[in-house]
Amino acid sequence: MSPFTPAETSRYVMANPSWKHVLVGRFPLGYSSWHDIVAAFTSFRLVGQYELYGLCHRHIIIRLSDSCDYVTMLIRGLWMVRGAPLHVFKWTPGFKTTEDPSVVPVWVTFPKLPLHMYHRDMLFVVTSRLGTPLTVDAPMARRDRCSHARVCIELDVSQPLVDRFLIDLGDARVEQRVIYERLPRYCTSCRTLGHAVVDCRRSGPSRVAMEARRGPRPAVVPPIEERIVTPIEERIVPPIEERDATAAEMTGRRRRRRMRRRRQGRVDGMG
The missing domain is CATH 3.30.70 (Alpha-Beta Plaits)
Structure with missing residues (x-):
């Protein structure tokens, strides 16, 4: 259990100036080079100082010292870093990399x-x-x-x-x-910006309709270890002598069948 309640955490963050102007940057496709990010922020011409921290391959933390820079970056929302879109959101103590802020x-x-x-x-x-x-x-x-x-x-x-x-x-x-x-849509089911709950592919009605059109799922094949397989030693295999006799009998049948066809062909030619 956390020693701090959400209210206590919020009060601490609001009282600490270093957390007052903090943003989260998200690259939907990830970023390839940290050098490109640093060069792009230099071209943004921000008024105050800033600090950048890598959070994961898709998220970065942006700590700003000037409130005007904070408002400018947050309102614009979408920035470009060497052709890669960078979405900027407000950071909160409850931020998760698997969810979009609401x-x-x-x-x-x-x-x-x-x-x-x-x-x-x-x-x-x-x-x-x-x-x-x-x-x-x-x-x-x-x-x-x-x-x-x-x-x-x-x-x-x-x-x-x-x-x-x-x-x-x-x-x-x-x-x-x-x-x-331009009110953005937000899905409270998958916690993602860009679509509503009714359009959610994970849990919305569209997924139910898609599964209905797809039809029943195929039967699940049991794992190999659960399948019933007859051991080799328990299989009935005829002796070699019987197999040779059977093969010889089959060969004789084919030979007699070919001879009958030839005789039938001669009789038809004579007639």
């Missing part, structure tokens, strides 16, 4: 917000009930648009999403609509 950055639109809420700090307070806000888009930052606000939020796509909520204005409450942009 917390991903998603752009969310809030149409027709109250005018006094078109401010970054106000938006972060309002949108924190949905997830962790990361940044706002450029028009929102310049305050030259008041029709809607766009905020990038870290969402747990494995959980049910809120499509509207109430904003308390003090003397009144306003119902706010939520629009998610």
Whole structure:
């Protein structure tokens, strides 16, 4: 049993600055050279310092010192390293190399917000009930648009999403609509991004339909050691004399059959 509870682990990670801006990079096909990864990160032109650690042949750990670099890499999500795609996710204490994280950055639109809420700090307070806000888009930052606000939020796509909520204005409450942009699909069965549970090939209905079309499985052949094999010494083998006599009898039958055919052919020719 672990000596730390999940809540204690989260508090420790949040209190430790070295774990504040840590990302996970995943190569779907694996990476071939560590030198290529180092050269690619040099070309990314990150503002602050960073450290790279190899986790396995498909995953790397990215520790960043600058919060802007962290947000930039996380929001973009997909980077290229010498032609190989690199998917970037947020690191959490419960990260597993066999599963995709369910917390991903998603752009969310809030149409027709109250005018006094078109401010970054106000938006972060309002949108924190949905997830962790990361940044706002450029028009929102310049305050030259008041029709809607766009905020990038870290969402747990494995959980049910809120499509509207109430904003308390003090003397009144306003119902706010939520629009998610390019919401990624997440399979809670195989813990993978890119498809839903109904489309899962491992345990979804599509697998059941595929097995139904395939038909019944063939009978299982028992292992060799379980098969009944008659020992050689118990097999009935006729003596050599009997086998020779049988072979001679068969040869004689063939010879007499050929002679009858020849005689029949002569009789037919004479007629």
